[in-house]
Amino acid sequence: MSTKGTHIPDWLQVPFAGITPAPSQKDGQDLFPTGNWRSTRPVYRDKMPPCNNACGTNEKIQGYLDLVKRGKYLDAYALIKEDMPFPSVTGRVCYHPCEQACNRGQYDEAISIRAVERFLGDLGQALPRDVVKAGKPNGKKVAIVGSGPAGHSAAYQLARLGYAVTIFEKSPKAGGLNRGGIPEWVLPKKILDREIERLIELGITIRTNTEIGRDIRWDDLEKDFDACLLAVGLTDPNSVRAQGEDKEGVLYGLPFLRDIGMGTSKVKLGRRVAVIGGGNTAIDCAREALRQGAEYVSMITVERNTKEMPAGAEDLHDMLEEGVVLVHGRALTNVVGNGRVEGFELHPAHFAGAVNASPIVVDRDVPPERFPVDNVIVAIGQRASISWVPPGFRSDRGGIKVDKFGRLGDTMFFAAGDISMVGTGQQLMVVNAVGDGKRVAFNLDRAVRGLPLQERTAPVDVITDLARLNMTYFPHFARVKQDLLLPTKRARTQDEVIQPFSKEQAVEEAGRCFSCGTCNACDNCYLVCPEPCIVRSVRSNGLYKILVDYCKGCRVCIEECPTGCLEGVPEMDFDTGVVRMDTAFAITQGLHGRQAEQLRMLPTLPPKDIENWK
């Protein structure tokens, strides 16, 4: 008997038990709302990657690496500019605490984050107009003292918030440490000039050759401005307290670099130069001395080996390649010469306790070693020059005394950067000053608006470690190396030593990122879910959605998430997700529920009129 052409009325179109329509993309999930099988619910919860946490200004490093990987360079540049006003500068000078913290470093090699940052910074420099705009003017005036990293960062953030910002800089050119402490072959001056131009484009006034205490008094700042931020940094060099240190030919590290940077240097170095100190400034001084015409440069440190030196390993390596000789475990005790340096004496020395955190013990019982030398450069740290600050606000460590919000007591004065961080145990580096400037600027804004302030060092609850990641998804890949000029080529010139990434290199390096603890829209959960209960409209972080009515809590997506951003949360913690069924399988929802309802309604329908059937 053929059923062809037979009409079956709606109320009779009830499938047999067990026969269900083939699931379709559209309503296949309508069959069984299995959400009540679940004891754990997967939840997308982005956590702090270690690089973002280690970065002094908490750049969203994972975020911009992900954007670079997808070729969205401009978006990546805009993201970096949220926290960092000058990525082209930090992309060259930063001592990259992010790379030390990178989880990839425990697996093969850390991501070359600084190189990608420099790639983005240079991209931003090439733009005819910056992506950042000044905020709507709010009629408030803010003074910022110092145009170094902290002052630059604070001015940038406040201008974006709509403040009328004036920067006071005592040097003839703006830039502070970026100009005066970093040599040309690390950071070309034209790069810095362009970043300063960007700052002026935001409507910021920079008054150079203006020193507080000399041209402008403390009271003027208080009277003329709604608030003031002090970011003067550490400008005076520490003395080594050796005999004859006042002789001609003894130079100090930071003034030596600063005069060269400002273009006002009159120094002519001799053939033989000794650098005293084992830090980053000392390394810069030694390498700059080579470029200023010295032939033999040696570096004298109290630290017993290179591991103890408070300096970046890469810079140290490059310095040794250029031919600087290292002498460990000695201290300068005497500078000899008749009016001008002719030689110097060294005694064995060591730290009394912890390295770089305890007094230096000099062993004067043994006869001194004596060497001929033409110039001595002392680079053993800096201190502040803040005689113009009211005495009540000076800290016993030589900086400015601030509370945990960066504020000077109850005044509308704030301080940021090295001047408030000195002696607190925080590392003094450009990126930390930038971050401090940013956070204190936000506190200044809150104080002006009468809002509660936020602590400068907020604790982070979870920092993603390697154990949270699914390492199955990450093959080993070598780090993409930045090219360097050959030591013989670079040691006597001012050419930039480290070469930039090409676009391909930047994309390849960004592709190595684990995206620790943060969703990078890899689509893995979307693909592995055995029920199609993960949905997305566009492939983007934060736009995945889990249909809780159908999620059985099988944990496959949680276990398979490469980045560890998916977490299993006990279902009982949620008020939502109640999928009530009558019994285990005789359901009331979905297609089966509707079929059961039709079956229940069958007796109430009118009987068939067989007589008049058509």
Place this chain on the structure above:
Amino acid sequence: MSYTELTVWTRGIIMDKEGRDIVNSVAAAGRLEGKFSQAMENYVDNPDRTNAPTRKYCRLSETPIENALTYENEHPNVVVLVEQTMVKGWDYMRGMPPGGTLVINTHYSPEYVLRFVPGPERLAQLVCIDAARLADHKWLYYRLGELGLDRLSTEGAAERTKEVAPDIAAPLIAAVVKSTGIVKVETIEPMIANKTAFRAAFDQLRVLPIGRAVA
């Protein structure tokens, strides 16, 4: 035809034995006390699927049970949820007459859990017992996947142990017995393997009285 009905909701394979132990031991104890009793499982629920909700039934009566061929409790006086998230799915309260008891294995308080119970006005009491902790049953909630491999069958064919209530079933039986008095403690206690957890549950029961108990 009035008898006491006990329905246990549990999860297929991983907690199937717990549910079976509860209905079996209560039915056996009732029979020892001279009552008529039945215990059965519900195969409509597909109990051999991991994590699938399944039901176990028990009936106790002073007189012979006449509808011996109905394998389902239509009016359960006592409902036990062996796993806590079951409180959010299924209408386990369906058919419960006023004055019933709901026993849940959870570390949450009865006051918190009550928000998920459909039709709580029918309850005389809501009983919460942290059976997983009392039975020192660490792996139950955290290693569900491994549990599925450990217990290969719902029917006892490949159980690790033939003991009755070696694990979280013991505190749950104690909770049922103490809060409802469905059977005597002296009758049921000798059957229980995990007597430590059984005794501890008597002290650590959390009972939220809601409505009037019906005798």
